[in-house]
Amino acid sequence: MKKPELSIPIPTTIPFFDQKIYNPKRRSTKRIRARNRDSNMGFFINQNFIVLLSISLLIVSPSPVLASENAVVSDSTTAYEFINSFGFPTGILPIGVVGYDYDPSTGKFAAYFDGTCSFSVEGSYQLNYKSAINGYISMGELTRLEGVSVKLFWFWIDIVEVKRVGDDLEFSVGIAGAGFPVDNFVESPQCGCGLDCMNFKLRKLKTNVTLSSY
Numbered sequence: 001m002k003k004p005e006l007s008i009p010i011p012t013t014i015p016f017f018d019q020k021i022y023n024p025k026r027r028s029t030k031r032i033r034a035r036n037r038d039s040n041m042g043f044f045i046n047q048n049f050i051v052l053l054s055i056s057l058l059i060v061s062p063s064p065v066l067a068s069e070n071a072v073v074s075d076s077t078t079a080y081e082f083i084n085s086f087g088f089p090t091g092i093l094p095i096g097v098v099g100y101d102y103d104p105s106t107g108k109f110a111a112y113f114d115g116t117c118s119f120s121v122e123g124s125y126q127l128n129y130k131s132a133i134n135g136y137i138s139m140g141e142l143t144r145l146e147g148v149s150v151k152l153f154w155f156w157i158d159i160v161e162v163k164r165v166g167d168d169l170e171f172s173v174g175i176a177g178a179g180f181p182v183d184n185f186v187e188s189p190q191c192g193c194g195l196d197c198m199n200f201k202l203r204k205l206k207t208n209v210t211l212s213s214y
Contacts, residue, residue: 108137
């Protein structure tokens, strides 16, 4: 009598549990590789960012040598030398300027004194400078001037503009103007006594003073 044979079916496909064990390994391997690739890319991106930032800072940051040189030039130039560079004589500013500001982008100029400054020119024109005067300066022109006034008769009138025209300086008070030779402004007057206190012989202002209406 034959013993019954046991037949064990041989599966033709990989069981589901085998796939479950195998596939996560592949996925995890891919994920690990992907993470490594991303981290490497992040490293290079960070390196590039740092390099670009460093270059930008080098370009934007002013050189300390140039900055110090500019400061030296600015500190060594007086307000009188500054206005000379724009074609104006020294004498349009009285003695006693303690500082000045200039904005090259707008042309705005300001000069500062310890206090107000008044003096007479030949005993007929009395000028007054406030402790701070300002205006807009360009070659041969000082416009929108504030802080300087002249006494005409009993009234103080603001001088709003000064222009150099050839060898003359023209002063405008808005409704009228007067012209004087540049030679009359070679020396700076002193507050209180004008040119008298410097032992200068007052030169009579050449009266090619022209009054004109605007």
